[in-house]
Amino acid sequence: xxxxxxxxxxxxxxxxxxxxxxxxxxxxxxxxxxxxxxxxxxxxxxxxxxxxxxxxxxxxxxxxxxxxxxxxxxxxxxxxxxxxxxxxxxxxxxxxxxxxxxxxxxxxxxxxxxxxxxxxxxxxxxxxxxxxxxxxxxxxxxxxxxxxxxxxxxxxxxxxxxxxxxxxxxxxxxxxxxxxxxxxxxxxxxxxxxxxxxxxxxxxxxxxxxxxxxxxxxxxxxxxxxxxxxxxxxxxxxxxxxxxxxxxxxxxxxxxxxxxxxxxxxxxxxxxxxxxxxxxxxxxxxxxxxxxxxxxxxxxxxxxxxxxxxxxxxxxxxxxxxxxxxxxxxxxxxxxxxxxxxxxxxxxxxxxxxxxxxxxxxxxxxxxxxxxxxxxxxxxxxxxxxxxxxxxxxxxxxxxxxxxx
Ligand code: NDP
Ligand code: MG
Numbered sequence: 001x002x003x004x005x006x007x008x009x010x011x012x013x014x015x016x017x018x019x020x021x022x023x024x025x026x027x028x029x030x031x032x033x034x035x036x037x038x039x040x041x042x043x044x045x046x047x048x049x050x051x052x053x054x055x056x057x058x059x060x061x062x063x064x065x066x067x068x069x070x071x072x073x074x075x076x077x078x079x080x081x082x083x084x085x086x087x088x089x090x091x092x093x094x095x096x097x098x099x100x101x102x103x104x105x106x107x108x109x110x111x112x113x114x115x116x117x118x119x120x121x122x123x124x125x126x127x128x129x130x131x132x133x134x135x136x137x138x139x140x141x142x143x144x145x146x147x148x149x150x151x152x153x154x155x156x157x158x159x160x161x162x163x164x165x166x167x168x169x170x171x172x173x174x175x176x177x178x179x180x181x182x183x184x185x186x187x188x189x190x191x192x193x194x195x196x197x198x199x200x201x202x203x204x205x206x207x208x209x210x211x212x213x214x215x216x217x218x219x220x221x222x223x224x225x226x227x228x229x230x231x232x233x234x235x236x237x238x239x240x241x242x243x244x245x246x247x248x249x250x251x252x253x254x255x256x257x258x259x260x261x262x263x264x265x266x267x268x269x270x271x272x273x274x275x276x277x278x279x280x281x282x283x284x285x286x287x288x289x290x291x292x293x294x295x296x297x298x299x300x301x302x303x304x305x306x307x308x309x310x311x312x313x314x315x316x317x318x319x320x321x322x323x324x325x326x327x328x329x330x331x332x333x334x335x336x337x338x339x340x341x342x343x344x345x346x347x348x349x350x351x352x353x354x355x356x357x358x359x360x361x362x363x364x365x366x367x368x369x370x371x372x373x374x375x376x377x378x379x380x381x382x383x384x385x386x387x388x389x390x391x392x393x394x395x396x397x398x399x400x401x402x403x404x405x
Contacts, residue, residue: 054085133228220328
C-alpha cells in the first residue's frame, strides 16, 4: 500500500515508519512531512525514499536540501514547504492512504485535502475532528474518503464494531489512564511542574498530548472525536478511569453485552490496524516474520503496573478536579464553533504552560475564559474554523497576561 505520512518526525509518525521498516512488503512510502526536525526527516528519506517531502518553511527546506546533498542521494525527493507543501504531500504523492499525524490545528488543512481527494484517511490528528468534525465527516462521505481512527480508544471501538457505525450500540465507554495526577486535589494541581506533567505513567507520546492527558483534556477531546467518528449522541459517550491502560475501550450493546479490546500500550497496533483493516498484520513473530521489536501481547496474569498485579480496575473520573473534561464535554454538547474554540484555546494554553508562562491549573482556567468570551455559532466553513483558531489563541494569550499580573 502506498502511504503518505503527515507528521513523520513525531511520535505517531516514527511508529508508522517503524512499521514500514519491518513490513516493507506491505507499506511503500510516497510522501513524508515534518515541521522543523529536518535531520530526522533526512534519515527517514534515506531509508524510505519518498517521491515528495514537505517541511515547515523556506529555511527548513534549504537546511534539508543541504543535508540531502551531503548524503549524496542519487534520486532526491521533491522538497516543498508551507501549506502548499503539506497539501501536496496529502493529496498529490500518489498515496492510497494518508496518515494524518501532525499535532494540533496545523493538521487541519492537509487532513481536509486528503479527504477532499477521496483518499483513505488514517486519522491520529484528533484536533482536526474536534475543530471541524461537522465539516470533515460529510466531506469525506461525499468524496468517498474512508476515515479510520488511529487514536487507541477509537481504534479499539473500531476494532470491536468492525467499522464506524452499528445501530445496536447503546454506549461507548472510553477508558483513560487518569494521567500522572490521578488522585491529586485541586490545590495539588496548582503546584505541579512541567516535568511532572510530561511524565505519563503508561504511554510515550508527544508533549502536547502528554500534557492533555495530565489535564484530562485529552479524554474530553476524545469524547468529541468519538461523537464525530461513530455518529453517537453525547449521552451515549462515557469515560472510565482504568489506570493500567490494558483495556483500550468498551462497546456496550443494547442487550447489555460489553465488548472490550485489550492490547499493549503501543500505538503501533492501532496504526497498523488503521492501515491493514480488515486484515491484521503479524506484528508478533509468526515464524515467517520476526515481528516488531519490543512488541508483546499483554501477559494478563503476570501483568504488573504499580500496585496492580494481574488486576484491572475501573473507576469514575474526578470531574471536579479535572475540569477540562467537563469543559470539553460541554463544548461538544453546545456544538457549532464551541469545540473549535475549546481546542484552539487549549492548544495555546498548553504551549504557554510548556513554555513556563502559566501554571498547570491555568490551562483549564484559560480555556474556560476563552469559551466564555467567544459565543458559539454554527460552523459552516474551514476558513471560519481557521479564523476562529487564530482569534481564540490570541484571546487565550491575552488572558494569560492578566493571570501573570
Ligand atoms: P508529536 O509532537 O510527537 O509530533 C508532531 C508532528 O507534527 C511532528 O512531525 C512535527 O514536526 C509536526 N508538526 C508540528 N507542528 C507543525 C506545523 N506547524 N506544520 C507542520 N508539521 C508540524 O505529536 P504526536 O505524534 O504525539 O501526536 C500527533 C497527533 O496524533 C496528535 O494530534 C495527537 O493528539 C495524536 N495522537 C497521538 C498519540 C501518541 O501516542 N503520540 C496517541 C493518539 C493520538 P517537527 O517535530 O519536525 O517540528
Ligand atoms: Mg487516545
